[in-house]
Amino acid sequence: MRIVDIREGAVSLRSDISNAFISFAEMDASIVALVTDVVRDGRPAIGYGFHSNGRYAQRSILRERLIPSLLTAETEALLNDAHDNFDPGRMWAAMMRNEKPGGRGERSVAVGTLDMAIWDAVAKIEEQPLYRVLADRYGNGSAEESPFVYAAGGYYYPGKDLGALQEEMRSYLDLGYTVVKMKIGGASLSEDRARGEAVLHRRFAPRRDHERGHARRRILFGAMGLPHVRISDGREIAPQLDLRERLHLYAGVRSVKAIAGLPLPLADPRALEVDFVLVRESTERLFAERESGTMKPAGEARDSLVISRAACERPFDFTFALARVGGPAEDRAA
Amino acid sequence: MMCVDKSNVLQSYAFFREIFDETAARHPHLRADHCYVDAMALNLVAKPWSYDVMVTENMFGDILSDLGAALIGGMGIAPSADIGSGHALFQPCHGSAPDIIGTGRANPTAMILSAAMLLDWLGETRRVPSCVAAAAACARRSSRRSRADSSSRSSSGATRARRASPRGPPLAGGQRRAGTGERRGSG
Numbered sequence: 001m002r003i004v005d006i007r008e009g010a011v012s013l014r015s016d017i018s019n020a021f022i023s024f025a026e027m028d029a030s031i032v033a034l035v036t037d038v039v040r041d042g043r044p045a046i047g048y049g050f051h052s053n054g055r056y057a058q059r060s061i062l063r064e065r066l067i068p069s070l071l072t073a074e075t076e077a078l079l080n081d082a083h084d085n086f087d088p089g090r091m092w093a094a095m096m097r098n099e100k101p102g103g104r105g106e107r108s109v110a111v112g113t114l115d116m117a118i119w120d121a122v123a124k125i126e127e128q129p130l131y132r133v134l135a136d137r138y139g140n141g142s143a144e145e146s147p148f149v150y151a152a153g154g155y156y157y158p159g160k161d162l163g164a165l166q167e168e169m170r171s172y173l174d175l176g177y178t179v180v181k182m183k184i185g186g187a188s189l190s191e192d193r194a195r196g197e198a199v200l201h202r203r204f205a206p207r208r209d210h211e212r213g214h215a216r217r218r219i220l221f222g223a224m225g226l227p228h229v230r231i232s233d234g235r236e237i238a239p240q241l242d243l244r245e246r247l248h249l250y251a252g253v254r255s256v257k258a259i260a261g262l263p264l265p266l267a268d269p270r271a272l273e274v275d276f277v278l279v280r281e282s283t284e285r286l287f288a289e290r291e292s293g294t295m296k297p298a299g300e301a302r303d304s305l306v307i308s309r310a311a312c313e314r315p316f317d318f319t320f321a322l323a324r325v326g327g328p329a330e331d332r333a334a
Numbered sequence: 335m336m337c338v339d340k341s342n343v344l345q346s347y348a349f350f351r352e353i354f355d356e357t358a359a360r361h362p363h364l365r366a367d368h369c370y371v372d373a374m375a376l377n378l379v380a381k382p383w384s385y386d387v388m389v390t391e392n393m394f395g396d397i398l399s400d401l402g403a404a405l406i407g408g409m410g411i412a413p414s415a416d417i418g419s420g421h422a423l424f425q426p427c428h429g430s431a432p433d434i435i436g437t438g439r440a441n442p443t444a445m446i447l448s449a450a451m452l453l454d455w456l457g458e459t460r461r462v463p464s465c466v467a468a469a470a471a472c473a474r475r476s477s478r479r480s481r482a483d484s485s486s487r488s489s490s491g492a493t494r495a496r497r498a499s500p501r502g503p504p505l506a507g508g509q510r511r512a513g514t515g516e517r518r519g520s521g
Contacts, residue, residue: 217420217421217422218421218422218423218424218452218455218456219421219422219423219424220423220424220425220448220449220452221423221424221425222425222426222430222445223425223426223428223429223430223431224430225429225430226430226432227432240423240425243416243423244416244423247418247420247421247423248418248419248420248421249416249417249418249421249422249423250417250418250419251416251417251418252395252399252414252415252416252417253414253415253416253417254395254399254402254403254412254414254427255412255413255414255451256382256399256402256403256405256406256412257406258405258406258407259406259407259411262406262407262411263407264405264406264407265404265405265407266379266382266405270381270383271382271383271405273383274382274383274405274406275383275386276382276385276386276387276388276402277386277387277388278387278388278389278390278395278398278399278402279387279388279389279390279395280389280390280391280392280394280395280396280399281389281390281391281392281395282392282395282416283392305344305346306346307346307347307349307350307391309349309353312349312350312353312354313353313357314419315389316353316354316357316389317357318417319335319387319389320335320357320358320360320361320364322387323335323361323364323386323387
């Protein structure tokens with residue numbers, strides 16, 4: 001069992017996007033292939049590695065130092081005790097021989113790229129998915145079946161307006177992502193603020209009305225919505241929910257008092273005595289996560305629930321004060 | 335004071351109830367109790383007259399407030415207030431009911447009551463710094479102002495009646511829901 005070859009190359013990631021510091025007009029990334037003489041399923045076990053966008057290819061460190069260190073190491077020194085696979089720790093030791101300890105950003109990118117290839121090869125030789133290998137070695141053998149991932153985007157590029165930014169973020173959510181990342185710092189503070197607000201407000205509530213609502217502080221709101229106007233996943237648009245969150249309207253007061261003379265659904269004469277107030281915590285729980293629902297292709301939909309102390313205490317305090325002001329709750333509570 | 339939850343099943347509701355109990359301990363003069371939401375659904379039909387103030391989480395509140403509206407005759411006469419520390423929003427409980435556009439059958443009562451709540455709120459918040467006092471007052475006062483009169487059967491008739499007698503009667507009956515049977519714009 002030995003390493004036959006380690007090949008490295010660079011691929012262009014050239015694009016018009018930019019973040020706060022750099023444009024990606026000349027961006028590239030290193031790719032490596034660690035070729036072993038081990039055959040699995042009729043094919044040589046080859047580990048592949050690459051690194052993240054935004055770092056530039058690390059060709060010289062790979063070619064002049066790290067790869068030669070691995071290729072010239074004693075084969076024995078790279079294997080595990082059972083000699084049935086490579087030992088990533090020992091490969092690291094070989095790779096870092098005569099490398100001064102301490103932070104070197106460029107070198108860590110190069111090492112990380114080789115590290116990915118090493119673990120890929122080790123998992124292929126074990127004929128297990130890498131997550132299973134890691135769970136067996138470093139965990140208790142149980143692995144998360146659905147790991148957390150997020151979509152990184154929201155870059156700047158020429159001609160990209162707020163609508164295009166919203167569309168981009170929306171498309172990630174439509175793909176099933178529940179968390180997205182976006183770039184800031186490459187524009188003025190006010191422009192970035194508008195970008196952030198636009199993404200947080202990626203739904204369809206008209207932005208100007210929200211702004212007006214902010215200014216007015218007391219709002220009489222009509223009804224809004226048409227049955228056929230829907231988000232692509234079938235849900236309704238919900239500007240009133242957006243307003244509750246945006247303006248932190250934490251307590252929904254629903255007065256329920258029977259009015260003499262109106263037809264009531266209950267025949268019991270006491271139905272005329274119905275007079276209660278229901279306070280609805282309005283900013284959290286199921287609705288707070290309504291943008292985070294996911295649909296898996298296998299036919300499983302998930303929504304999550306959130307309750308926080310902060311969000312509960314305000315409506316509770318409000319409701320107790322309401323009961324105190326409102327009358328003899330002591331006498332009438334059921 | 336009734337806390338409505340499902341703390342017998344879900345952790346988040348047990349936490350909800352725990353915080354409710356902490357708040358209740360700071361208000362020993364008020365009688366506080368709990369009820370599971372399924373039992374409350376039954377009780378609100380069986381004996382709704384026995385409740386005074388209840389608090390619940392977002393989704394249960396969404397459902398039970400519709401039940402509450404039905405108890406008093408429908409969405410068309412149910413106002414609402416959404417209160418925050420800096421802002422307040424007043425809105426009829428019903429949605430846009432696009433299926434009755436132009437038919438003159440929209441019930442303006444809930445909107446008028448919601449506007450009354452807003453005016454009450456403005457009056458109270460100028461006099462009383464406590465938003466809470468204002469919310470309580472406006473919720474109850476708006477209700478007290480309502481008197482039945484089933485003679486106004488159309489939107490314009492009810493609105494005219496209201497103009498003639500601002501403290502006069504609401505229009506009977508609930509706001510129709512949208513064509514699909516779902517309410518629009520008031521989740």
